[in-house]
Structures are given as C-alpha cells and as structure tokens.
Amino acid sequence: METQAFLTRRAVFAPDTFNADAGTVEAVISTFAPVQRKGFMERLDPAGLDTSRLIGAPVLDGHRQGSARDVIGTITGHRMEDGKLVATIRLSGAADAAPIVERIREGTIKGVSIGYRVTRWAESADPNSRARVRTAAAWSISEVSAVPIPADPGSQFRGESMENEDLQVENTEDKTTETRAAIRQICRSAGMTAEQADDMIDRDLSITEARAEAFEAMQRRTPARIRTAAPANDDAAALRTRQADALAFRMAGGELPDASREFVNMSLRDMAADALTRAGESTRGLSADELFQRAAAHGTSDFPLLVSNAMGKVALDSYRAAESPLKALARQRTLPNFKESTSIRLGEMGRLEEMTEHGEFKATSRAEAGEKMALKTFGRAINVSRKLLIDDDLNMLGDMTAAIGAAAAQTEAEELVATFIGNPDLSDGTAVFATGRGNMAAAGADITETSLDAARLAMRGVKGLDGKTIIGVTPRYLVIGPELETKAEKLLAAIYAATTDDVQPIKLKLVVEPRITGTGWYVMADPAAVPSLQFAYLSSAQGVQIQRQEAWTTLGMQYRAFLDFGTGWADWRGAYFNEGA
Numbered sequence: 001m002e003t004q005a006f007l008t009r010r011a012v013f014a015p016d017t018f019n020a021d022a023g024t025v026e027a028v029i030s031t032f033a034p035v036q037r038k039g040f041m042e043r044l045d046p047a048g049l050d051t052s053r054l055i056g057a058p059v060l061d062g063h064r065q066g067s068a069r070d071v072i073g074t075i076t077g078h079r080m081e082d083g084k085l086v087a088t089i090r091l092s093g094a095a096d097a098a099p100i101v102e103r104i105r106e107g108t109i110k111g112v113s114i115g116y117r118v119t120r121w122a123e124s125a126d127p128n129s130r131a132r133v134r135t136a137a138a139w140s141i142s143e144v145s146a147v148p149i150p151a152d153p154g155s156q157f158r159g160e161s162m163e164n165e166d167l168q169v170e171n172t173e174d175k176t177t178e179t180r181a182a183i184r185q186i187c188r189s190a191g192m193t194a195e196q197a198d199d200m201i202d203r204d205l206s207i208t209e210a211r212a213e214a215f216e217a218m219q220r221r222t223p224a225r226i227r228t229a230a231p232a233n234d235d236a237a238a239l240r241t242r243q244a245d246a247l248a249f250r251m252a253g254g255e256l257p258d259a260s261r262e263f264v265n266m267s268l269r270d271m272a273a274d275a276l277t278r279a280g281e282s283t284r285g286l287s288a289d290e291l292f293q294r295a296a297a298h299g300t301s302d303f304p305l306l307v308s309n310a311m312g313k314v315a316l317d318s319y320r321a322a323e324s325p326l327k328a329l330a331r332q333r334t335l336p337n338f339k340e341s342t343s344i345r346l347g348e349m350g351r352l353e354e355m356t357e358h359g360e361f362k363a364t365s366r367a368e369a370g371e372k373m374a375l376k377t378f379g380r381a382i383n384v385s386r387k388l389l390i391d392d393d394l395n396m397l398g399d400m401t402a403a404i405g406a407a408a409a410q411t412e413a414e415e416l417v418a419t420f421i422g423n424p425d426l427s428d429g430t431a432v433f434a435t436g437r438g439n440m441a442a443a444g445a446d447i448t449e450t451s452l453d454a455a456r457l458a459m460r461g462v463k464g465l466d467g468k469t470i471i472g473v474t475p476r477y478l479v480i481g482p483e484l485e486t487k488a489e490k491l492l493a494a495i496y497a498a499t500t501d502d503v504q505p506i507k508l509k510l511v512v513e514p515r516i517t518g519t520g521w522y523v524m525a526d527p528a529a530v531p532s533l534q535f536a537y538l539s540s541a542q543g544v545q546i547q548r549q550e551a552w553t554t555l556g557m558q559y560r561a562f563l564d565f566g567t568g569w570a571d572w573r574g575a576y577f578n579e580g581a
Contacts, residue, residue, distance in 0.1 A: 018104065018105045020105070022090070023090055023091050023092075023093060023101075024076070024088055024089060024090050024091065025088075025089050025091065025104060025105075026086060026087070026088055026089070027086070027087055027089055027112045027144070028084045028085065028086050028112070029078075029085050029086070029087045029112050029114050029141070029144050030044065030084070030085045030114055030141075031083070031084045031085075032044045032045075032046050032083070032084075032085070034133075037134075037202070037203075037204050038201070038202065038204055039132065039201075039202050040131070040132040040133060040134050040202065041126065041131055041132070041133045041134070042133075042134055042135075042136070043133060043134070043135045043136070044116075044135075044136045044139065045122075045135050045136055045137050045139075046080070046083070046085075048120070048136060048137045048138045048139055049085075049139060049140065049141070050138070050139070050140040051078060051140075051141070052140075053140065054075055054078050054087070054140075054141055055075055055076065055077065055078065056074060056075060057074065057075045057141060057142065057143055057144065058071045058073075058074055058075075058143050058144075059071070059072055059073035059074060059075065059089050059091070059143070059144045059145065059146065060072065060115075060143050060144070060145040060146075061097075061100050061145065061146060062113075062145055062146070062147050062148075063113065063115055063143070063145045063147070065143075069094075069096050069097075071092065071097075072091060072092050072097040072100045072101065072146065073089050073090055073091040073092050073097075073101075074089070074090055075087050075088070075089060075144060076088050076089070076090045087144065089144070091104065100146060103146075104146060109146050109147075109148060110148070111146065111147040111148055111149055112144060112145070112146065112147070113144070113145045113146075113147040114141050114143070114144055114145075115141070115142045115143040115144075115145065116136075116139050116140060116141045116142060117139065117140055117142055118136040118138070118139045119138045119139065119140075120136075120137045120138035120139075121134050121135065121136060121137060122134070122135040122136075122137040123135075179206075179207060180201055182207050182210075183197055183200050183201055183205065183207065183210045184197045186207070186210050186211055186214050187200070187210075187214060189214075190214035190215070190217055190218050191218070191221070192214060192217055196217075200213065236278070236302065239278075239302075240302050240305065240306055240309065241309070242257070242259050242260040242262075242263055243260070243263045243266070243271055243274075243306050244306050244309035244310045244313065245257050245259075245260040245310075245313070246260040246261075246263035246264045246266070247263075247268075247271070247306065247307070247310035247394070248310040248311075248313040248314050249264060250264065250394045250398075251310060251311075251314050251394045251395070251397055251398030251401065252314045252317065252318075252398040252401075252402060254317065268292075268307075268389050268394070269288050269291060269292070269389075269390075271303060271306060272291050272292055272295035272303045272389075273286075273291055273295075275295055275302045275303035275306065276291070276294060276295055276303070278302070279302070281294065288389075288390045289386065289390065292386065292389045292390070292557075296557050304557060307384065307557065307559075308546050308547060308559055311382070311397070311401040311404075311546050311559060312544075312545075312546045314398055314401040314402055314405065315401050315402065315404050315405035315408070315544055315546055315561065316405060316543065316544065317402075317405065318401075318402035318403075318404075318405030318406045318409070319405035319406065319408050319409045319543065319544050320405075320409075321405075321406075321409075322405070322406045322409035322410065322413075323409050323412070323413070324409070324412060324413030324416050324417070324513065324515075325511045325512065325513055326413070326416045326417065326420060326479075326511070326513055326533070327412070327416065327535065328477075328511070329477055329479065329511065329524045329527060329532075329533055330416065330527055330531075330532075330533035330534050330535050330567075331527045331528075331531035331533070331534045331535075331570060332534075332535060332536070332537075333373075333534055333535070333536040333537075334536060334537055334538070334539040334542065335373075335375055335536045335537070335538060335539060335566070336538075336539050337375075337538075338374065338375050338377075338538075338564075339374070340372050340373070340374040341372065341373055341374065341536070342371070342372050371426055371427055371568060371569055371570055371571070372427070372568065373534065373536060373566050373567070373568030374566055375536060375537075375538055375564050375565065375566040376415075376564075376565065376566055377562055377563070377564050378408070378411045378562065378563045378565065379560055379561060379562030379563065380404060380407065380560070380561050380562075381558060381559070381560050381561075382400060382401070382404060382546075382558070382559040382560070382561060383557075383558050383559075384397060384557045384558070384559065389557070401546075404544070404546070404561040405544060407561075408543075408544035408561065408563045411563060411565070412535070412563070412565055413513075413515060414515065415535075415565060415566075415567045416533070416535060416567050417513060417515040417516065418567075419533065419567040419568060419569065420513075420516075420522075420533060421516060421520075423577075424569065426569060426572060432569050432572045432575065433572070433575065433576075433577040434572075437572055438458050438461070438462065439458065439459070439462070439572055439573070439575060439576045439577065440576070440577045440578075441454065441455070441577070441578040441579065444519075444520075444578060444579035444580050444581055445578055445580070445581060446487075446519070446580060446581040447478075447480070447484060447487055447488055447491055447521055447578075447580075448491070449491065449494075449495060451578060452478075452491070452495075452508075452523075455475070455523045455576045455578060456475050456523070458576060459473045459474075459475050459523060459525065459574075459576050460472065460473060460474075460475075462573045464573075471530065471573065473525045473529075473530050473573060473574055474525060474526065474529060475508060475523045475524075475525060475576075476508065476509060476524060476525055476526040477508065477509050477510075477511050477522075477523070477524040477525075477526075478492070478508045478509070478510050478511065478521065478522075478523055479511045479513060479516070479521065479522040479523070479524055480510070480511070480512060480513075480516065480521045480522075481512070481513065481514070481515075481516035481517055481518060481519075481520075482512060482514050482516075483517070483518070483519060484519060484521060484580075485510075485512050488510055488521070489510065492507075492508060492510060508523070511524075518580065519579075519580030519581055520577065520578065520579050520580045521577075521578050521580055522575065522576065522577050522578075523575075523576040524574060524575055524576075525573075525574030525575070526574075527574070529574075530571070530573055530574035531570045531571065531574065532569060532570060532571050532572065532573065532574035532575045533567070533569060533570070533575070534567070534568055534569065534570045535565065535566065535567045535568075536565070536566045536567075537564055537565060538564035541562075541564050543563070544561055544562075544563050545561065545562055545563070545564075546559055546560070546561050547559065547560055547562075
C-alpha cells in the first residue's frame, strides 16, 4: 500500500567533528538499520532513497515544526560511507539556537533523527521468524533533528570516539488502547473502512496524524463546489434593479423575476424609507409626506431613480406593443447628433470585363447617391403627484406610464407613415414613386393577380445606380390600409392555395397600417437586401426615455418622457406604388 505519512527515526551521537569556526558538524543520519514497529519490522531500502531535496533540508530541535525558531541548522552536503548516510550540517548562529548548538558541541545531546515520507512500501516476511516486514521501497528525507534518544543505533553526530560509544536502540512504545480506539473512531466518523483504520495503527500514527489523514480522505471524496459570482444582496445597483422590477410588476403586471419577489409587497412609502435608510438618513417619526419629500430631495437617495426605472420598463412594454408595422419594412440607424445626416449608397460594379491578349485591366468607377435625414425630439411631462405617492396608487401610475409608451410609439408611427405616403423628392429631384422610375403604376388599379404580377415584374427588372446592372429586387411585403385588408387576404390566399414553400420559397407578407387611407397599395423589398425606408434614433438614447426633472412648482415628483427620432428614404429601388382603383 502506498502512503506519504510522516515517519521518524532516532539515534545517539558523539560530536567530536564539531567545527566552531565554520559552525558545522558531521553526522551519520541513517545506517538503514531495521526498526521494530507495532506488528511489523520496518526497513529502509538505500536504493529507494530520493536525495534530490536533501541539501537545504532543515535541521530541527526534536522534530518541532511550530515556529521558525525550531530550525537550528541546515544540511549542506551528504555522502554514502560504508553503507551509512553521512551529512554535513551547518548549525545556526542565532542566539535562540545557541543553547542547542552548545549541547551538541559538548556532547550532551547525542541523538540524530530523520523525518521521512514513504511513497511506496514493499511487503515481505522474515525468512527465519516469518514475521511481517515492510520495506520503504521509495522514500525521501524531509528533515533531520537533534534528539536526546535515537531509534537508529548508528545515527549520530560523528566523533573520534564513535566506535566506543554505547549505542542503545529505542523500543517503540505500544499504542495504548485509548489511542487505538480514538483512531478507529476517527475513521468511522470520516466514513473510512476498518482496513484503513488498521493501516493507520500499523503505521504507528498519532491521533493528530490520523485526524489529518482522515480529513484528506474526506476532501478527496467531496466534489468541488462551483462558485458563481453574483451581486451582493446589499449592492445598490442590484437592489435598485430588483425593486424597479417589483414596482413595474405592481404597476402593469407581467412577469416577476424571482429575485424581485421579496420587494413585491413593499409600498412606495416602504421603498422611499428603504432608500433613505441606505443613504444613511434616519426615517424615525417621519410622516408619509415628509418621507417622500426627503426621498425626492436627498441627493444620494435611490428612490427617484427607482421610480423612473420602473416607469421606463412599463413605458417600454407598451411602446413595443404599439409599434407601427412599417418599422419592419425600414432599416434602423443610429445617429451621433442632431445634424442633418446623409446616407451614402454606392452603385454596382456591373460585370467583369473580358481581358485582352495583353492582360490589361481596365479601371472602373462606381456611382453613388446620398439621401438626407435628421433627428427631431418629441416629449411630454409626467407629474407623479403627492396624492398618488401617499395613496400608493400604482395602477394609476402604471396607466399614465403605459400611455406615455403608447404615445411614443404613436409618434414614431405617424412620422413613418407621413414619410412613407408623402412621396417626397429625393436628392435627384424626382419623387420616390414616379412612373419615370418604373416603380409607380401608370394607371391606378385594384389589387388583382394581374396588377400584382405587374408590380413584381417591375421590381424584378430594377437597375442599379449605373443604369445597367439588374439588382434583382425580391418583393417581400404587400402594404395596404384597412380598407383593402379583406380583399388582399383573399387574393394572397388564392394565389398561394396550391403552392408549397418548396415551390414558392418567398411569399408576399401582408402588412396592414391603419394610418394609411384610401385604396392605394405598395409592394416593398426586404430592407436587409434593398433598404428603401429608414428611421434613426440618437445613439445615446434609443427608444422612449424617461428622466426625473427637477421642479419646485409641483408637489410630488415630475418626470419627462422624450424621444429622439427621425425618418427618411434611403433609395426608391426597393419600393413600388399603385394608386388603386
């Protein structure tokens, strides 16, 4: 059985090799003599000794390892001599080591002991007595100690009178019944087997060593825990997010995150008091009115930001629910400021030219076009009244906030529709939809299979900026107002009734915009392939934004909702218009 338990051996010595000037002494630290242990004879195999770390190993006072003061020297050299391991020891000159060094010099201390670890044992039996023999087949020396009574009779500091020294062998004491019982109890508590307990007793372990080995065995059986980093419960940003989610849930319903459940029953007053307490201000004895005033006015209170975050969540949900379907037909952009922006579109390369016999490459140029667009700001104010705060009327606050979100979506939709149906002039001086471009029917017609086929044919043949290259526009959306919804649904159902996705992989998708009036209808390409309509937000404020506004003219708190938004055309080639019948 392999083990790395820490073992020791001791012997006597007579240190006549002490060199006071160099502070050194030689010692036979092991003769590899067998030592009787409880239940077996222990032998050390010289061939199995690993001496790679012996030089520099510490010399201790009686195997004590509790303090740096226990080190009284170090090994500076070693050699094998007549089958014995001889080491040169340099003793410490420190004042606290002087009494031990003096005893070594005068011969009062006559023992050398080695502390060693065995990594592989070999089991055998004595040929004469048939007694059990355990041989350390792979082992290393961890430290050498000066001790009063040795176990290895030949381990000693070297001196001229060594051969006349009366050497004594230490008899290993039997383990007491209490020690054996304690080791067995330690093994049972650690979930170890009886065989492991017997092995500890055979190796003459102390109770302390048995506890250490049992702990290591338990550690090997316990799987490593995977720890994940999460915001602490008292982290201000994490608390604010969880409270805002709980407040938004009370305002408008929806899904409540598990982390926010502890805050869902807190009123606005409770949250204001909590924010002031975390900011270091006492709330004892404050009325609800005073509490809200201080929470709103306190520079480090999270309460105003908490309310605005919750309002922002509710407004965003209603804003997304009310978005115009035209946004799916347009390309989204972000602009860094409110200056007029030009969207540059490069023309096509055309086809590759056939090479001449001289291998000459001909240079080519690409046409370009640019359409302008600028952002505008839209906004409204929201007053969260003192009465609403004190009454904890979150339903009303939720309705107000949802209305702001819907208003922002309504604003975007009206701006998009105005741009879409307004047919403005582009940078070339011609309107987006014009018969001269080929993207407007010469005569209005109702939605029929024939008129729809004409629209598709016109879009498929559209050429790029160079006027030569067919860019292969694929019609993707049929855009109508509510007056044509039923007729368009019936037409598309009839066209695609007998087809499958394998036969007709790209079908027209019906888009109904309720703000489009009349019988005119449009066919649009996918904006990812040929962008035509476009809209943009300010890069630092995309979508509806809600901020607290400092105000002294109203009781309660005042917030402002604003939207930085702009629309325009990028190109006419992905759009077709028919005025209808």
